[in-house]
Amino acid sequence: MLRFIFAAVVLALNGCAMIPSELSTGGPFAATTPLQAQSGSHEGERVRWGGVIIRATTESNRTCFEVMGLSLDSDAAPEANDQSLGRFIACAKGFYEPALYAAGREITFTGRIEGTEQQKIGEYLYAFPRLTADAVHLWPKRRNIVYVPYYDPFWDPFWPYYYHPYRHR
Amino acid sequence: MRIRHYIVVFMVAALSACATTPPYSEEMLRAVNLTMTPEQAVQENARDVQVMWGGVIIKAANTSDHTDFTVLFYPLDNAQRPDLNQKPRSRFLVRYPGYLETMVYAPGREVTILGALQGSEEGKVGDAAYTFSVLKADKVYLWPIGDDSRVHFGVGVGIGVHM
Numbered sequence: 308m309l310r311f312i313f314a315a316v317v318l319a320l321n322g323c324a325m326i327p328s329e330l331s332t333g334g335p336f337a338a339t340t341p342l343q344a345q346s347g348s349h350e351g352e353r354v355r356w357g358g359v360i361i362r363a364t365t366e367s368n369r370t371c372f373e374v375m376g377l378s379l380d381s382d383a384a385p386e387a388n389d390q391s392l393g394r395f396i397a398c399a400k401g402f403y404e405p406a407l408y409a410a411g412r413e414i415t416f417t418g419r420i421e422g423t424e425q426q427k428i429g430e431y432l433y434a435f436p437r438l439t440a441d442a443v444h445l446w447p448k449r450r451n452i453v454y455v456p457y458y459d460p461f462w463d464p465f466w467p468y469y470y471h472p473y474r475h476r
Numbered sequence: 477m478r479i480r481h482y483i484v485v486f487m488v489a490a491l492s493a494c495a496t497t498p499p500y501s502e503e504m505l506r507a508v509n510l511t512m513t514p515e516q517a518v519q520e521n522a523r524d525v526q527v528m529w530g531g532v533i534i535k536a537a538n539t540s541d542h543t544d545f546t547v548l549f550y551p552l553d554n555a556q557r558p559d560l561n562q563k564p565r566s567r568f569l570v571r572y573p574g575y576l577e578t579m580v581y582a583p584g585r586e587v588t589i590l591g592a593l594q595g596s597e598e599g600k601v602g603d604a605a606y607t608f609s610v611l612k613a614d615k616v617y618l619w620p621i622g623d624d625s626r627v628h629f630g631v632g633v634g635i636g637v638h639m
Binding site: 359361375389391393394428429430431432433 | 537538539540541543575577578579580618620
């Protein structure tokens, strides 16, 4: 008979994966990135893309967003890093207030790749993948959050390094 | 069957300190003039001199086949990172052949550039005339935001009892 007692006293920070409901339907989503979609060969694929708004332009019955794509975390929120996945243009039906959907804000869409469009960034001719978006999620501004530490009995201090000094050999 | 008892009491304090590795190896710097400053480069209208310069991006723009930067020069520290505790020197222009995302390589970010000088160019800062040294970049290293301490401490404590 083996008895096992394991106690770990730690301060840990946990997040639960909570994809906003409007972004969690309509899948499955292709893993295609905006950079890969520049080739034009990914038309019709359904994707979930997000990033930082560069500009929102309102048209008579829709709003188009120019976005710098970023990888998404388990909540489908853009991850703040330096690895841009390429820019894209996402258009959604309806009016989205450009003063709210402002440059610098984080946003995630689901939708269909509808081809590419040549547009200039400065003087550089860039092939923007076009996304017809059916869901638009604007993320709250990041705040300087003070996390309250709590005791998590299941926290494994050695994860993800599987070096357990008390493990059987 | 014998019952084996193990009691393992375990306590670890892991302290890891990792200093930043310089982005450019000594080999890459073999032909590089490490003492040349932008002021000196303007004075001598230096051309085809290999330099490693760093600083803070002031302006970034995409041209049809280049990405152009205006950079405020700071002397580099031992890790080849711009040392923002020192006084900034003059501005210089960087021409990078190819497309870089200016939302990432954005004003305010620190870069260290390896390249060759291409003489100087007249321009303006506001209304003031300014002579910029021009650097054709082979490599533009973008430094992570913040991360200024250069040393990271990690402390872990674990206790386990195994019977």
